[in-house]
Amino acid sequence: MSRSRTDRWLLVGLRASGAVTGAVVLLVIAFLLIESWPASRHVGLSRWITDPSWYPTSSAADGRFNLVPMLWGTLAAAGIAVALATPLALLSAVFCRFYAPPTIARFYRRMIQLLAGIPSVVYGLWGLTALVPLIQHFRPPGTSLLAGAAVLTLMILPTIALLADAALANVPGDHLRAAAAAGLSRPGTIRGVVFPAARAGIFTGILLGTGRAIGETMAVLMVCGNIVQTPTSLFDPIRTLTANIALEMAYAMGDHRSALFVSGLALMAIVIALVAMADRIGRGYAYA
């Protein structure tokens, strides 16, 4: 490699760009920490859990700062969505790889990719005008945990399905031929050979889907009703942590504003932990 002067300048430029790119995440974390500092100091640690309710005020002494009902809202909506989307997504992947005729499989995969590309605000709009009235017909008010979980299911289904499908595709053909030669049936092959070999990719998909469900804002904001309460039934309106930030940032001041940054920081920690886990799993196995 020759070392010309332009080459040296190029490398300097590239290193500088790399530094800026790498610094963005530090900047994000730094600003979240700075902004959440007043509330963490004034509200302390235990009051996020022990306060009787969520009535935030600009000075921590007069307000109530219980985040737990919204944490339950987030976990319930995301949990139900993952529980519904995972089997459907795995069925979709198995359908594409093993049961559908090639033309149908190609069409189906294309459709899942399109579903993955629909913006969350459009899912929210559709949920609000199609699902909520339907639920309202059976159990008013309609805007509910159920509506949120249903919309989230639709949003994370493509994520899990596409990653599972790619994982199934990466299982070496030799495994399949060996299974066929050993006389395994099709379901036996899928359960005994394909799923174990592809489990890393499948888990990665589920973890990323969970992260997406927990971090999603717009769709749940539009269909969940946004009442701060611990859900006791599927038809209760709920408010998630993300929706809370979107709703209250408009007017929050002082410690209240800072409290929203605390919840943002908590969300970020949860989602990053999930993504890191997915990464770790994906790296450890051969056919992710």
Next chain:
Amino acid sequence: MHDQAISWHAAWPAPRLSARRNPDRFIAITAWLGAIAVTTVFFWIVVDLIRLGGAQLTPAFITNAPTSAGRAGGIGSVLVSTALILGVCLAVSAPLGIATAILLAEFTREGNRYCTAIRRSLDTLAGVPSIVFGLFGYAFFCVYLRMGFSILSGGLTLACMVLPILTRTAEQGLRSVPDEYRYAAAAVGMTRTQTLRQLLLPAAMPGLVAGVVLGVGRALAETAALLYTSGYADRMPSSLADSGRSLSIHIYDLAMNVPGGEPNAYATALVLVGLLIAINATAVWLGERWTHRKLSTA
């Protein structure tokens, strides 16, 4: 990947048993039912979009300014704001992301500490929820840098958000260029700058374009990160310092805050989804054409 093209139907002719006693039959039926259910919901969404939004979608809707809080009129000014936000986002994220990708793919060895740090920070950034980007953008660009609610703040916030996907895709594009290109360039004594400009970048163009397009797609679909950075104003922006709403925020506002805004919300959603599909398709096509031309004349 297509190595496994065994004909499953030939390999396992289904024995004629009832579904209850035959697991293969049972899975086949469940898989078909699941696929049919997902397809039904997909068409439900598509049909709703076209049925409820199609009627309002006229040339005038695209060009006119919104009136009566968006209930009437069109989305002209919203489209202009969206384009400006995307422009700011790309002007910052594309050079940064592609330069970082070149650094990671071409100028460092596997395991270099500096690059591992950059890669890890990008992975972390990719996991940050969009509303948290909104919080950051508000605190940093709007308040700390005193940009206020503006197209500039919104675009810069989105630039931070799309950096990971843009960089990663561009890096993959560069890595997919065969090493023979690099050896050949070194053998004829080309400098690394020349190699990059005349050989690697043209050859990796589909990957670079794909990265930018994925970034645009992500930015165009984003709402939560813009709520408190670019703001809500629906008038025609006169500069980057003005507040301006994106298509996605327009949909949100019409659906949630404007009674009777749903028809126009659906029409806007139709425009947004159509744009996303069109951008994706043209970019794939462009990337392919570009490679052919560059490589045949190089």
